[in-house]
Structures are given as C-alpha cells and as structure tokens.
Amino acid sequence: MHARADQRIRVTLTLNGRERSGYAEPRTQLCDFLRHELGATGTHVGCEHGVCGACTVRVDGRASRSCLMLAVQAEGRRLDTVESLAEEEGLSDLQQAFRRHHALQCGFCTAGILMSCEEFLDRVADPSEAQVRDMLSGHLCRCTGYTGMVQAVLDVARTRREATVPDSQQENNDV
Amino acid sequence: MNAFEPALREGQSGQIGRRQPRIEDDALLQGRGRYADDLAVAPGTLHAAVLRSPHAHARLVGLDASPALAMPGVHAVLTGEDVKRWARPFPVGVRQPMEHWCLAVDKVRYVGEPLAVVMAESRYLAEDALDAIRVDYQTLPVAVDTEAAIAADAPLLHEAVGSNVVSERHFRYGDPEQAFAEAEHRVALKVRVPRSSCTPMECYVVLAEYDPASASYDVLANFQGPYALHTVMARALKVPGNRFRLRTPPDSGGSFGIKQGVFPYVVMMGLAARKAGAPVKWVEDRLEHLQGASSATNRMTEIEAAVTRDGRVTALYWDQVDDCGAYLRAPEPATFYRMHGNLTGAYAIRHLVVRNRVALTNKTPTGLNRGFGGPQIYFALERLMQRIAVELDLDPLEVIRRNLVPSGSFPYRAAAGALLDSGDYPAAVEQGIHEGGLEELLAHRETARREGRLYGIGYTVAVEPSISNMGYITTAMTPEERRKAGPKNGAVSTATISVGPLGDVSAHVSSTPQGQGHRTVVAQVIAEVLGVPLESISVNVELDTGKDAWSIASGNYSSRFSGAVAGAVYQAAVKVRDRLAGIAAAQWQVEASRIRFAEGQVIVNDSELSMPFGRLAGATHWAPGTLPEDEPGGLRETAFWSPPQLEAPDDDDRINSSLCYGFIFDYCGVEVDRITGQVRLDRYVTLHDAGRLLNPDLVDGQVRGAFAQGLGAALMEEFTYGDDGSFQSGTFADYLVPTSVEVPEPLILHRETPSPFTPLGAKGVGEGNNMSTPVCIANAVADALGIADIELPLTPSKVRTLIGIEEPARPQGVGEDQTAPAAGGGSRLTASDSVTLPGSPQAVFDTLLDPETLQAIIPGCHALELTGENAYRADVTVGVGMIRARFDAQVALSDLDPPHGLRLSGAGTSAMGSAEGSAQIRLTEVEGGQTRLDYDYDAAVGGKVASVGGRMLQSASRMIIGQIFARLAQRMGGAAPRLSLWQRLKGLFAGRGGRS
Structure with a gap:
C-alpha cells in the first residue's frame, strides 16, 4: 500500500x-x-x-x-x-515492589522500565542481580540511582517463584 | 523563634521521621501521572517549533519566514522583530550594556540559540516549516574556551561591554597577607570543572495563551522556580505581575535545577500565542534540551593555601572564573554567590582572599543544576586538601581532621559570613570511619597495591548549604551599589491548610516538587499535628500565581523543602490546631492546653471528653454562630515564614548565603584498570548530618540519586564543544549518563543534629552528593595514580592518558583515523585518495567544469544554478547516520590550472547545521590515454550534524566524496563531454581564476 x-x-x-x-x-x-x-x-x-x-x-x-x-x-x-499492569484489586506485585523499594521518584521513566521488567520476568524466572542490572541498563533514570529498581525486580522474581513452586516441593525445600 | 518544642507535644503519632511510603506512587506507577505534556489543551491550540542557530557567533543579516508561512498548516511565525515590538530584554543581575532577548535580534551567540518560532497545526508540520525559513548569517570569530575568551584580543560577544568579563569582584576576609607571609608551606592547584547537566528525563513543556482583552498572559510550564524569576518574565513581557499568570502541572518529570531554564521559553511562547492569536503548546525535544536548555557553569580555579608544618590551613586564596555562556541569565552569577559564605567548606580557616570573574563565551547560557556552585567549590578545595597531604607527606584524613570546624563551636560564623547552624564535624568523621569500615578499605588498598594493581582511596568533607538567602546574589554588587539598590535578604516560604465542611484536610505548598515526594512529607507533618489519618489528607502542589500563596523564594531549589517548606506546613498546621483547640476548649469549658489531637479525635487529656475531628472542624462551616467571639468561622490558614538569620550582605561583604548547612563526610575506594583506563568504584561511603530527618526513605532516595549524578559527573558526563563552538553532545549516545550497571549502591550513614533555625529542625539533603562525590572519586583516582592534575570527567581514554603507558603500535593495515575534533571545527575531516579516469586530463578538466556534470556527480544534488564566476548555488541532500539534511550550498571551482588541476569547494547550511569543505584536485596523464585524479579534501561540519560522532562522519564523508569521483568516472566513460562551461566562459574570464 x-x-x-x-x-x-x-x-x-x-x-x-x-x-x-x-x-x-x-x-x-x-x-x-x-x-x-x-x-x-x-x-x-x-x-x-x-x-x-x-x-x-x-x-x-x-x-x-x-x-x-x-x-x-x-x-x-x-x-x-x-x-x-494494575489489577482490579490494585497495584500489581511489580508495582507494589517499586513502591515498597522507593524505585521511583519523578516517575517519568517508570512506565517504560516497568514494561521491560515485566517482559524480563516473563523470560527469566530466577535472575541474578547482574542480569537485572544488565536489563535495566537499557533505561535511563536520573532520580533514583537504580538501587530500588534492582531490589524490586529481585524481590518480585523471588515471590513469583515461591508462588509457582508446588506444595510438596516447597516442603522438601524447607527440610 | 524556633517552634520545635510544640512538635514534640504532638509526637504521639510518630508521623514525622517515619519511613512512610509515598502517596505519589500509586498514580505514577499506573501511568496516571499528569505531566505537562499529558494535560488537555484548549481547542485550536497550535504546536510550536523553535528555529535555532547553527552558528556559535554570527550577525543576523536577514530572516525570511515567508516560505514557511506558505506551507500547509502553518499559522504564524514569531521572529526577533515581534519580540522587539512586544517585549523587553531580560533583567540581569549585573549592570552591563548587554541585552538578552527571548529570540535573537541582532546576533546569534551560541549554537542552538532560538531565532524564530513556527506555530502550526501539528508539531510535525511546525518542524517541517523550520527548514523553509531562510536566514542569512554573517559568521563572526568565536570565543569558546574560557581562558581564550577573557584574553585581551578575544572576539567580543557583547561589543558595548568592551570585554567578555562582565563581572569582577574582589573580597578579603581576615588578614590573608600576613597568614601567607607567615606560612611554612604554600600549596597551590589549578583546576577546571567542565559543563554538565543532570538532564531530567522530561524536557521543557510550555502551554501559553494570550488574552488581548485584558492584555494578559496565562502560561502553564514545567517551571521549578525560583519564583523571583516570575518578576523577570513579567518585566520581559512588559506586563504587571498580575497580568502574567504562571501555572505548573501536577507532576514533573524531574528537574534538578534545570527546569529553572524554561523561563525564556515561557516568555517566548507567551509572545508566540499573541502572534498566532491562539493557544500555543511547545514540547522541547532531547537534542534541543542537551544543546540549548541550560548547563552547570564550567569554572577555572586557581587556589592556594597557606599551611603550617602540621597541615593546618591558615589562609586561602581563590581566583575563580565562571563561564556563564553567551548571556548572563538570571539568577547568574549565582553559581559563585550561592556558595560564597561557605567558601571555607567544613574548615575553620579565618583568612581569605577571593577574586571572582564572570566570563561570557559562545556557549549555551548556564543556570541552576543540582549542587549549584558546590561541585565547583569542592572540586578545588578538596583536591587542594589532598594535595596538601601529598606535599607535606601527611595522611589526608589527618589534614582534614586538623582543619575541621571544632566540636562545640556552633553556630559558627565562617570567614566569608556563613553561619554554620549546627553539627559536630569531628564526631561525624569518626562515625563515618567506624561505621563505614575504613580500616578494611585501607587493608584492601594495601593488598591491591602489593599485587601491583592501581587502587586509591579518596576523602571529602563538605558542608551542604540549603535554603538560599534571596539576598546572596547582591554580593555580586559592591557595597555602594547595594546601598543604592536597597537591601535584599530572607527567603519566604508559604503553606496553606484548609479544612472543609466534612472535616477533610487539604494542603497547598508552593514548593513545586520535581519528584522528591513533597506531598507525602506534607501529609506526614499535618497528620502529626492534627492527628488525622495521613491517607485522608489531600495535598496539592500545583502552583498558580493567579490564586495561590507564593513569594519570590517559592519553588524547588536550594534544598529548601524539608527545612523551610515543611516548616511552614508545620506552622500552618499549628495555626489550624490552635484555632480548633480554642473552639473545643470553649465548648467543653476546659483549658486549651489540655486538648490533644490524635487518631481522628479531639481529646481532652485526663477526661472522658472527646469528639471526632471532623465534627469539631465542620462546626466552623455549619455553625459559626456557636463559636467563641474571636473565632471568625471557616478554616483555612496560610503560614508565611522567613528566617531572620538570612540577612543582607554586610559592608564587609560577609554573607550568610544559606540558612542551613548539613555536613557530609565521604570516602571511597577505586580501582583503575591499567589497560582500559576504566575507573571502577569499589566502595563508597557517604555520611550525612542533615538535621532532623522527616522521612528517612526519601532522604536515602535523595542521597542515592545525587550520588548517581555525582558519579556521572566524575566519570562520564561533559557537554563538549568544538573550537568553532559547535555542540558535540546532542544525544544520549553522545552525552553519556550512568545506567544501572555503572552505579553501585553506596553505604549511606546518618546522624541527626537538628537545626536550631528551622521549625522542625530539618535541613536540606538533596544536593550534597552532587557536591562531594565528583571530587571524592577524583581524590581516589589521584591517590591510585599518584598524580596532581585531574580533570573531570575521568573517562577511560582520559585516565589511560594519565596512566601514560605506551600504546602498542597500530596493527599493520589499519588506517589512521583522521577525525580531529579538537582542531578547528565541530568535526573536521581530512583525507586523500586517487582515482583513474578514462580520457585525457583536458577532457576530465572540461567535464568537471560542466554544470550538468557537476550536478550529476554531486550525490543528492537536486538543483544547481550558476550564480557567478565558476560559482553555483546548489540544493543538496546529505545523509549522515540518522540525520538527513538538505543543504542550501555555495559550490565554487577555483584555482583553475587547466588541465593540471583545480579546487572544488562548497559551503552550506541546513536545518541540521552547517558544512564546508574543499578538495584540491590534480590531474596527471597516465598510460593508455587515461588520467589519474588525485584529491586531498578537508571538510568540517557544525551545528546539529556535528553532534554525530566523528567516526560516523569520517566514513560518511569518505563515502560521499568517493561517490563524486566514481560518478565522474562513470560520466567520463560515457559520451564525449559537451562544450564545457569553462570553454564557453574562458574567453571572458581568461587568467582570472583565483579563489572564489
């Protein structure tokens, strides 16, 4: 056309x-x-x-x-x-983690960062800090120094992993 | 009077000082922020685009906007002529015959200077039309380097001033001559601090309307203050303050001082709306922002210390030159004077000589940038302290310790007038040493060095000023000038709290936050005082000069929120509380002092009496007749607060430039890679005493953010200019800022010594690491490499040069990169090559002189018209990297020496910048009736095109020039050349073929 x-x-x-x-x-x-x-x-x-x-x-x-x-x-x-991203009942787990870890200040860069993080978490279930930092390096944030974002992504990856582990396996892990 | 005591009375809720998550975040995380570019615009709003100068210095000979106006969708063009008719130049802080208008009127003085504004139905159309405006420039010699600009023979930016030095002041405190005469040692250092910017992720946005009926402007902009600039804008617009309504959006995408610099565009777009007869919206793009918005002031400093044998500094000599760019834009020369009172940093140095000069150069005007004035001062002072340690063979930490303002001496009046409000500097340093693990770091350095690695430790102490004295800028004037002008001092903060008929609490502050979370802290303070749930409080931070409480000190700068604004909120809340307590006391017939506000209730201590807060407050609306006699009804209180310690400069030029002075002690360990020159930050410890912390989470956020920016300034960030004044840092691929892989987590330590001068005992904390981190890293690199001359940013290539290892020979077959950005141009390229062509030298020569051939062989040539003796005007499109530019070019053939050689030269301008170049062509007959054509070319580009990296330009120009001769060969291989232009004209111009 x-x-x-x-x-x-x-x-x-x-x-x-x-x-x-x-x-x-x-x-x-x-x-x-x-x-x-x-x-x-x-x-x-x-x-x-x-x-x-x-x-x-x-x-x-x-x-x-x-x-x-x-x-x-x-x-x-x-x-x-x-x-x-937000669900009926409120902020998604990732959004909540961003809030909890003070991962945003002015919030202008946040929308794009959340979208990259979501895609990343879909692909990488158990990321290392270096992997998270590498993914985030495609974004510029001038307010936060990135620490809160790194912690938030690692935090969400952990809770999502825990939520998907079957009960029996969970028990085994606890032993 | 300090009102800290009553706050403790309210202390039950513990809201102040709590790590409270931000009330801002829910909206921002869901994409529901309301930033300036997200707001609805009025029907009929036009979109603006700004035409900017590609030249650093040129006289404006003519500007023709008519081709732009003829384009579809274009409604109007604002030019310097309109601006001269409707506006005035901006008022300036020093008295000099120089004018700064919102659009250039006579000359352009920096690359990116606005010349005209196109208003069209979309931004795309407006940008298209910029290319159609024809501007004739007469280029002038430039003054780009600061040192060159202040030399006697430098080209002048503002001829009437007679010099590029537009302000010079000398100061003397104590008896420095004697101190230097008695000094056992003198240690001196010369340093430069480069240009940089904290580059907010959101660029400037302005929405402007003009109402002819009331002759008033109504502008919404992501302006951050200070609102003293409201008066500057109103004067430039030639209207009283109440005919210039300035509003800010609910959310801002960061500022760090930079959005102070939107003010010229506020005026410009107001005038644009007036010209168009319609509302106008302008959204700056990133290239415009980096190139033309604002910048930290670059500085040259010579500093010298008089030092005793044991490292005690008795006197300092400062000789500083600030480079404020092409115009002295308000509030400059504030970069100097914001820090003037505390020029001695955290040290007890009693004798001082200072010489401050302000230079103008062909660069972007400077303005506020987080840390304002601090990085410049501390880079010189703290590098000097490190040098003293090296030269006297002392431990740098010991030199710091011996010079600190002693414990127990606060408030301490520093030599140049700062009244250091509170702290215990020696104790803070010891705390930092122990809690930060210095011993371990020293051991680590030991190990690293034993292993032959380059490892260094750097230290910095600093005082972080906050809450600027609005009178400090008058230190730029002499005492006589100040007497004539009248005193300026103080810093008025405002806060308004109202309680509605349902008992709902609303607050407004004029602090125009830029992402720091002011709304959260305001709600915390109010919740503490009024005992209502934090979530129930609504805080509005939009500022509307048409209806809100504000003053010249309003805005988001000088870290004034926690000390001044939160303090005013506290005072307004106390006013509301005291009125309500009075009403309740009358109702219950008890002493007002027995009334307490907690958990949404109003309670009488030691009794069963209580009622909901909303019921009591609602009575002020619903039943004013039941209130005590002195109670007027309604419930809205505004507090204005200005601290008495902020006095005007005295006759000896002593100035308490800020109200509060936090203390910072930083140290870090770095490892330098010998091979790559990369500086790796191994550990960074930063201790802050910022008085009482209102929300430690937000404080840590400020420290982390400032640290990341300080790291960027230390290692990566610099606005670079070519020698011709072209700007070379126009994208985020050229101006590098730290990403998540470059920023380690610093160890943040706190101590809290309340300020006796602010209502809540808090001080500012947002800028400290912008001041301390760059020099702390520099000191560590100096320690690692054992060298004195350190210039920021410490990029790998610069550090590699400092290490000074012989570079291995270039592998064979790899050509020299001949891009020479430092020599002459924005980017200057030279190269030579040759090509063999069919036909005799005469045939080649004749072909080159044929206009049709010329048009055919120049890649992207749309049209070529003869304009004179071997001179043409050409319309050429050139593509380099992602930029495609259509040049209006002059092409000339000169140095004609038939059939041996000639020179082909061209110069052109386009919306993307300027380009010029020439090729010397030599023709030699070779075997087989062929001709070898040798050429040497030399090309330079300036303006927007120059912001593309030199390597890309090198290959692009090689390709374009290669194409020219390949096409020539193609053409020679075809039909015999027709009667050439040269042949037709040589009878007329025989023997006159000189340079054209």
Whole structure:
C-alpha cells in the first residue's frame, strides 16, 4: 500500500486487551500515536532516539521502543502499556515492589522500565542481580540511582517463584 | 523563634521521621501521572517549533519566514522583530550594556540559540516549516574556551561591554597577607570543572495563551522556580505581575535545577500565542534540551593555601572564573554567590582572599543544576586538601581532621559570613570511619597495591548549604551599589491548610516538587499535628500565581523543602490546631492546653471528653454562630515564614548565603584498570548530618540519586564543544549518563543534629552528593595514580592518558583515523585518495567544469544554478547516520590550472547545521590515454550534524566524496563531454581564476 506523506491512515491495534483505532500519518511515531491519538499518556517520551527507554511498550509481548516504531507498523498488533499492569484489586506485585523499594521518584521513566521488567520476568524466572542490572541498563533514570529498581525486580522474581513452586516441593525445600 | 518544642507535644503519632511510603506512587506507577505534556489543551491550540542557530557567533543579516508561512498548516511565525515590538530584554543581575532577548535580534551567540518560532497545526508540520525559513548569517570569530575568551584580543560577544568579563569582584576576609607571609608551606592547584547537566528525563513543556482583552498572559510550564524569576518574565513581557499568570502541572518529570531554564521559553511562547492569536503548546525535544536548555557553569580555579608544618590551613586564596555562556541569565552569577559564605567548606580557616570573574563565551547560557556552585567549590578545595597531604607527606584524613570546624563551636560564623547552624564535624568523621569500615578499605588498598594493581582511596568533607538567602546574589554588587539598590535578604516560604465542611484536610505548598515526594512529607507533618489519618489528607502542589500563596523564594531549589517548606506546613498546621483547640476548649469549658489531637479525635487529656475531628472542624462551616467571639468561622490558614538569620550582605561583604548547612563526610575506594583506563568504584561511603530527618526513605532516595549524578559527573558526563563552538553532545549516545550497571549502591550513614533555625529542625539533603562525590572519586583516582592534575570527567581514554603507558603500535593495515575534533571545527575531516579516469586530463578538466556534470556527480544534488564566476548555488541532500539534511550550498571551482588541476569547494547550511569543505584536485596523464585524479579534501561540519560522532562522519564523508569521483568516472566513460562551461566562459574570464 502506498500512502502520501500527509495522508492520514486508519490504524487498528489491540491496546491493553481492547481493540482501538485511530488515524496516523505514515511518519507518525508510535509513541505519539499512543499518547495523542489514543490518549494513553502513561507512556512517556524521553529522547526520541532510542536510548533512554522511557517510551518502552510491549509489542506482541516484546519490549520495544515506541519512539523507534511508526504507528502504521503497529497495525493489527497487540500493544501493552503501563496502563495494563494494575489489577482490579490494585497495584500489581511489580508495582507494589517499586513502591515498597522507593524505585521511583519523578516517575517519568517508570512506565517504560516497568514494561521491560515485566517482559524480563516473563523470560527469566530466577535472575541474578547482574542480569537485572544488565536489563535495566537499557533505561535511563536520573532520580533514583537504580538501587530500588534492582531490589524490586529481585524481590518480585523471588515471590513469583515461591508462588509457582508446588506444595510438596516447597516442603522438601524447607527440610 | 524556633517552634520545635510544640512538635514534640504532638509526637504521639510518630508521623514525622517515619519511613512512610509515598502517596505519589500509586498514580505514577499506573501511568496516571499528569505531566505537562499529558494535560488537555484548549481547542485550536497550535504546536510550536523553535528555529535555532547553527552558528556559535554570527550577525543576523536577514530572516525570511515567508516560505514557511506558505506551507500547509502553518499559522504564524514569531521572529526577533515581534519580540522587539512586544517585549523587553531580560533583567540581569549585573549592570552591563548587554541585552538578552527571548529570540535573537541582532546576533546569534551560541549554537542552538532560538531565532524564530513556527506555530502550526501539528508539531510535525511546525518542524517541517523550520527548514523553509531562510536566514542569512554573517559568521563572526568565536570565543569558546574560557581562558581564550577573557584574553585581551578575544572576539567580543557583547561589543558595548568592551570585554567578555562582565563581572569582577574582589573580597578579603581576615588578614590573608600576613597568614601567607607567615606560612611554612604554600600549596597551590589549578583546576577546571567542565559543563554538565543532570538532564531530567522530561524536557521543557510550555502551554501559553494570550488574552488581548485584558492584555494578559496565562502560561502553564514545567517551571521549578525560583519564583523571583516570575518578576523577570513579567518585566520581559512588559506586563504587571498580575497580568502574567504562571501555572505548573501536577507532576514533573524531574528537574534538578534545570527546569529553572524554561523561563525564556515561557516568555517566548507567551509572545508566540499573541502572534498566532491562539493557544500555543511547545514540547522541547532531547537534542534541543542537551544543546540549548541550560548547563552547570564550567569554572577555572586557581587556589592556594597557606599551611603550617602540621597541615593546618591558615589562609586561602581563590581566583575563580565562571563561564556563564553567551548571556548572563538570571539568577547568574549565582553559581559563585550561592556558595560564597561557605567558601571555607567544613574548615575553620579565618583568612581569605577571593577574586571572582564572570566570563561570557559562545556557549549555551548556564543556570541552576543540582549542587549549584558546590561541585565547583569542592572540586578545588578538596583536591587542594589532598594535595596538601601529598606535599607535606601527611595522611589526608589527618589534614582534614586538623582543619575541621571544632566540636562545640556552633553556630559558627565562617570567614566569608556563613553561619554554620549546627553539627559536630569531628564526631561525624569518626562515625563515618567506624561505621563505614575504613580500616578494611585501607587493608584492601594495601593488598591491591602489593599485587601491583592501581587502587586509591579518596576523602571529602563538605558542608551542604540549603535554603538560599534571596539576598546572596547582591554580593555580586559592591557595597555602594547595594546601598543604592536597597537591601535584599530572607527567603519566604508559604503553606496553606484548609479544612472543609466534612472535616477533610487539604494542603497547598508552593514548593513545586520535581519528584522528591513533597506531598507525602506534607501529609506526614499535618497528620502529626492534627492527628488525622495521613491517607485522608489531600495535598496539592500545583502552583498558580493567579490564586495561590507564593513569594519570590517559592519553588524547588536550594534544598529548601524539608527545612523551610515543611516548616511552614508545620506552622500552618499549628495555626489550624490552635484555632480548633480554642473552639473545643470553649465548648467543653476546659483549658486549651489540655486538648490533644490524635487518631481522628479531639481529646481532652485526663477526661472522658472527646469528639471526632471532623465534627469539631465542620462546626466552623455549619455553625459559626456557636463559636467563641474571636473565632471568625471557616478554616483555612496560610503560614508565611522567613528566617531572620538570612540577612543582607554586610559592608564587609560577609554573607550568610544559606540558612542551613548539613555536613557530609565521604570516602571511597577505586580501582583503575591499567589497560582500559576504566575507573571502577569499589566502595563508597557517604555520611550525612542533615538535621532532623522527616522521612528517612526519601532522604536515602535523595542521597542515592545525587550520588548517581555525582558519579556521572566524575566519570562520564561533559557537554563538549568544538573550537568553532559547535555542540558535540546532542544525544544520549553522545552525552553519556550512568545506567544501572555503572552505579553501585553506596553505604549511606546518618546522624541527626537538628537545626536550631528551622521549625522542625530539618535541613536540606538533596544536593550534597552532587557536591562531594565528583571530587571524592577524583581524590581516589589521584591517590591510585599518584598524580596532581585531574580533570573531570575521568573517562577511560582520559585516565589511560594519565596512566601514560605506551600504546602498542597500530596493527599493520589499519588506517589512521583522521577525525580531529579538537582542531578547528565541530568535526573536521581530512583525507586523500586517487582515482583513474578514462580520457585525457583536458577532457576530465572540461567535464568537471560542466554544470550538468557537476550536478550529476554531486550525490543528492537536486538543483544547481550558476550564480557567478565558476560559482553555483546548489540544493543538496546529505545523509549522515540518522540525520538527513538538505543543504542550501555555495559550490565554487577555483584555482583553475587547466588541465593540471583545480579546487572544488562548497559551503552550506541546513536545518541540521552547517558544512564546508574543499578538495584540491590534480590531474596527471597516465598510460593508455587515461588520467589519474588525485584529491586531498578537508571538510568540517557544525551545528546539529556535528553532534554525530566523528567516526560516523569520517566514513560518511569518505563515502560521499568517493561517490563524486566514481560518478565522474562513470560520466567520463560515457559520451564525449559537451562544450564545457569553462570553454564557453574562458574567453571572458581568461587568467582570472583565483579563489572564489
């Protein structure tokens, strides 16, 4: 399909489990589309050149920089943003751990970091501190010095592991 | 009067001092923060983009916005002409004939200086239109290096001043001449502190409206204060303060001082809205931010100490030059004077000579940056203390100990006027030594050195000033000038607490937090005093100058929250409490002093009497007739608080520049990799005495954050400029800041000596490690390498040079990288090559002179038009890395020596920056009727393009130039050249082929 540079194209995608549509020019960045067309302002834009990681969202489950993707490339895909994390009963375990460990201050970079952490925890059940730091190094935070985030991710990995260990095995481990 | 005592009366709930999780976090973690760019805008709002100068210094000859205005979706363009009509230059802190307007009017003085604003229906369209504005510049020689800029023959930024030194002051305290005369030793050091920024993750955002009916501006911006700048902005806009309403959003994506620098854009966008006749929104991008927003002030310091044999410093000599960039922007020259009273740091040094000069250079104007003035002072002072230890062969810790302000001498009046409020510095140092495990660290160094590793330990002590005296900046004036101008002093804080008809408590503070969690601490203080649940309290931190209580000291700077703002909250809460106690006492016929507020109840001590807080407070709304006679009804109290200790500078230039002075003792161990030059931080211990801690979790958060930024300043961060003033740190790939793998966890230690001068005994703590950490790491590296000259940032390549190991020979076949960013340009490239072409030298020569050939062989050439003798105007697109720029270029053929050679040169500007280059071409006949074409080229780029790394430019230019001659060869291989331009014109210009 060829579109003129200034032509507005209808883009339909699944945002946080709901089908959403909006219009974008061929050059519209995904982050701008999410924020200003679909109103999902939880995702922030920090550098627009793919270094700071603030705009990270999950595209078909994979953590991606939404400033380095065009809105039209997201057509038909599943997008998950920070707005998807909290549950009915309140903050998710990861969000709670961030709060508990004082892993955020101004909160501007937090949305992208949470999305990377979620993807990481899906992939790596028992991470070392070095692995967590390596994953987080794709993000810039100027407020916290990162310590709280590292602790929060390790904390959540531990509790999620404990929750998935079958009872019998748990007993064995306790012995 | 210190109101610390009554707080203890309320102490039952223990809210103050508790590790309370933040009430801010729920929203922020769910993406429900409301930052400036998230807020709804008025229908019809236009989006702004700012045109910026690619040159560091140039006269503006002309600016034509009409092509931009003709583009679809573009509504208006604001230029210097409009600004001159509607606005005034910004007021400045020193009296000099120099003008700083929000858009350049006569000259541009730094790369990135705003020239015009386009207002269009989307940001994309506005940015497109920037490229269509035609600007004619006449470039001028630049003054970029600080030392060169203050030399007598330097190009002048502001000609009317007659010098680039726009402020010079000399100070003398005690009897330094005698102290130096009697000194057994003198130890001197010359240091430089580079430019850097704490770079908040959110860039500047401004939403502006202009109402012609009331001739007033209404602007929302992520401005952080100080609100003294409200007066600067109102004056620039030529309106009274009440016709300039400035509002801030609920949340801010960090600031660290940097968002003070949004103020020129507040004025600019106000004028843009006026020009467009519509609301205007501007969101700065990262390149704009790094290049043109603000920066810490770079400084050159020569410092010398008069020292006794046992390491006691009796006098200091300071000669400092601050480089404030192209304009002295308010509150500069505050980088000097914020620290002036405590120039002697944590030491009891009684004699002092100071010379302060402020230089202007062709760089971005400077402003607040976390630690403001501190890193500059402590880098010189604490490096000097380390040098004293080395030169006198003493333990550096012993030198520190011998010079500390002694225990039991507080409040202590320092030589330059600081009234150090409280502390016990010697005891704090001993605590840090023991609790931080110094002995173990020393043993570790011993082992490492025995193994031949480069290991060092660095120490730093510092006082961390907080709650700035609004009068300190007048220290930049002479006592006579101050007498004429009238006294300036104090620092007014405000807080408002209201209780609604349902007994619900709301609070407002004018501290414009930038992520520190002020709302949580405000709620803690109120919960403590009024005994209501913390969760029930609503705290609003948006500031609206149109309706909120504020003063010039309002805002988020000088670590003033915990000492001053939380103190004002406490006082407002006490006012509310005392009124309610009076009402309850009248109702129950008891003494007001027996009434206590706890657990949501109002209770009479030693009795059965109690009632819910909401019921008592509600009565002030529902039943004012039942209240005691002196009780007016309603319940809203505002406290204004200004400490009397913040006096104006005296006639001897002594100034208590801050109200509180925390104490810091840091030490660290580093290991330097001999091969890579990388500095690895092995252990970092930081002890703080910040008075009473209101929420230790938030305090630790501040320390960690400042430590990470201090580490960045020590090892990575620097805004670099080319010799032509081009800016070279335009992305986060060029300006490196620490990530999670570079920041270790510091060991944080505390002691609490309450300040006698703040209502809750708290002091500021947010900036200390920005001041202490860079020099602490530098001292450790100096110890590891045994060298005196240390310049930040200690990047691997710099440290490698300091280590001074012979680099092994370059493997054969690997070419020299000839990028030479230091010599001449933003990035200057030279190289040579040759190509063999079919045809005789004459044929090649003629082909080169054919305009059609020229157009065909220049990659990306859209059009070429003849403008004069062998001169063309070309429209060329050049791509380097991720940047594609369309250049308006002048191409010329010169030094014509048919058929042996000629010079092909070009210079162009584009929205992405400027480029110039030339190639000397030599033609030699070779076998087979062919011609060998040898060329040497030399190219330089400036502006935005230059912010791309030199290696990328080198390969891109090699490729582009290679393409030129490959295309020429292709063309030569084709049909015979037609009658060339040269042949057509040589009759006219024979023998006149000079340089064009």
